[in-house]
Amino acid sequence: MKRTIFEKIWDGHRVSALDNGADLILIDRILLHERTGGTAIRRLLDRGHDVMAPEQAFAVMDHIVDTFPGRSDDTRMPTGKAFITTTREAARAAGIRLFDLDDPLQGIVHVMSPELGIVLPGTTLICPDSHTCSQGALGALAWGIGTTQAEHALATSTLPVRRPPQMRITIDGELAPGVTAKDLALALLGKFGVGGGSGHVVEYAGSAVSALDIEARLTLCNMGTEFGAFTAIIAPDDKTIDYVAGRRFAPEGPDWDAAVAQWRDLPSDDGAEYDVELHFDASTLVPLVSWGTSPQQVIPVDGAVPAPGAVPEQGNEDSQSRARTYMGLEPGEPLTDLAIDAAFIGSCTNSRISDLRRAARLLEGHRVAAGVKAICVPGSTSVKRAAEAEGLDRIFRDAGFEWRESGCSMCFFAGGESFGPQERVISSTNRNFESRQGPGTRTHIASPETVAASAIAGRIADPRKVAG
Numbered sequence: 001m002k003r004t005i006f007e008k009i010w011d012g013h014r015v016s017a018l019d020n021g022a023d024l025i026l027i028d029r030i031l032l033h034e035r036t037g038g039t040a041i042r043r044l045l046d047r048g049h050d051v052m053a054p055e056q057a058f059a060v061m062d063h064i065v066d067t068f069p070g071r072s073d074d075t076r077m078p079t080g081k082a083f084i085t086t087t088r089e090a091a092r093a094a095g096i097r098l099f100d101l102d103d104p105l106q107g108i109v110h111v112m113s114p115e116l117g118i119v120l121p122g123t124t125l126i127c128p129d130s131h132t133c134s135q136g137a138l139g140a141l142a143w144g145i146g147t148t149q150a151e152h153a154l155a156t157s158t159l160p161v162r163r164p165p166q167m168r169i170t171i172d173g174e175l176a177p178g179v180t181a182k183d184l185a186l187a188l189l190g191k192f193g194v195g196g197g198s199g200h201v202v203e204y205a206g207s208a209v210s211a212l213d214i215e216a217r218l219t220l221c222n223m224g225t226e227f228g229a230f231t232a233i234i235a236p237d238d239k240t241i242d243y244v245a246g247r248r249f250a251p252e253g254p255d256w257d258a259a260v261a262q263w264r265d266l267p268s269d270d271g272a273e274y275d276v277e278l279h280f281d282a283s284t285l286v287p288l289v290s291w292g293t294s295p296q297q298v299i300p301v302d303g304a305v306p307a308p309g310a311v312p313e314q315g316n317e318d319s320q321s322r323a324r325t326y327m328g329l330e331p332g333e334p335l336t337d338l339a340i341d342a343a344f345i346g347s348c349t350n351s352r353i354s355d356l357r358r359a360a361r362l363l364e365g366h367r368v369a370a371g372v373k374a375i376c377v378p379g380s381t382s383v384k385r386a387a388e389a390e391g392l393d394r395i396f397r398d399a400g401f402e403w404r405e406s407g408c409s410m411c412f413f414a415g416g417e418s419f420g421p422q423e424r425v426i427s428s429t430n431r432n433f434e435s436r437q438g439p440g441t442r443t444h445i446a447s448p449e450t451v452a453a454s455a456i457a458g459r460i461a462d463p464r465k466v467a468g
Ligand SMILES: CC(C)[C@H](C(=O)O)[C@@H](O)C(=O)O
Pocket: 035, 036, 063, 128, 129, 130, 131, 412
């Protein structure tokens, strides 16, 4: 029988069929962070259960930690310290490996896991965090869960899951210079909407996907959540295997050879069937920026705010006018006329070394416009160190960017640091909901290149026009 990559992983992890129509799935990796994961371990221990396979679970401090130098448990989020200390104590009590605040391997969970070879092709991986789908870029079945499910998985190394339907999006055509995986993710949202993935396992395939390096694939899969997918996945190829080789938790020696042999069999068979098939041509893509308060409300960077009802696939007239009002925009207003107050490069979408390199290339020899608060937060401590070794931190600092410690930081407002109300922020993150980056903040999501170009210009700017 012809099978998709999803079916191969699912079949290989299916322990049994349950009476309620779900399957019991074996879980290979459990990732936890201090915002949701510490509570899951604590609750489990308090009920007198043990963690079944602590060596398969990993905890990290990323969400509410301070990203200022010399950070401690006293984060700026008023109730933050309790999340940090609970997670530390619970991880210790359960025997789970914790990447603490000062650990050189600490980082945003979806950045540090691929970086350390925790996520591997063909594995099942869960985390109580909605962007766990990012990790499907390595050919794993990785999805976000709730805290109660995390407890169940910690106690049993299994999870009951209803088998999701499958979708393949075949993306062909070559990306033009200055156009990135982030623009591709935004383009899919703009075209198919935030419901486009509707609970499916979305497999990205096609020549444009094969051409992406692994970090770009992580960016593409990251926004599977915004697309409404159960998760996203990309079949492993030579690039995947080269990427995983030698990473800290990756198999070695004969185990490595055996693993690679299995991974070679993972890609979907020719003729395997999907519930939905979509096609997308990437060759005409341009850099995109969100104008509204939903990630589907995107337009080309050189475009104008749409007139009421002009793009029905980006929401009904009411939601579009509400978004325009919140964002302080007029229909027909060119995006490049919009002055910005802040620029943010960071998050599990776009804070890896390749993202920082591409942004730095544009920033070199330029200064951030007067009055713009510009912040760069590397996705992991390893990314930060690597960037510093190459002198990227100098380029960011000389341009006028703050250079921070790693964490989720201003990707989301957790009650601590924020941009101000009505401040217009161009941001390399994945969500632009009302108040996502702080009460009243207006977020425009874009690629790191577009954020860098805009920081220099002091207004939303086309990265293809900056001499870098
Ligand atoms: C805090 C956490 C549970 C949340 C998520 O699940 O996505 C966060 O990472 C986010 O991006 O909003």
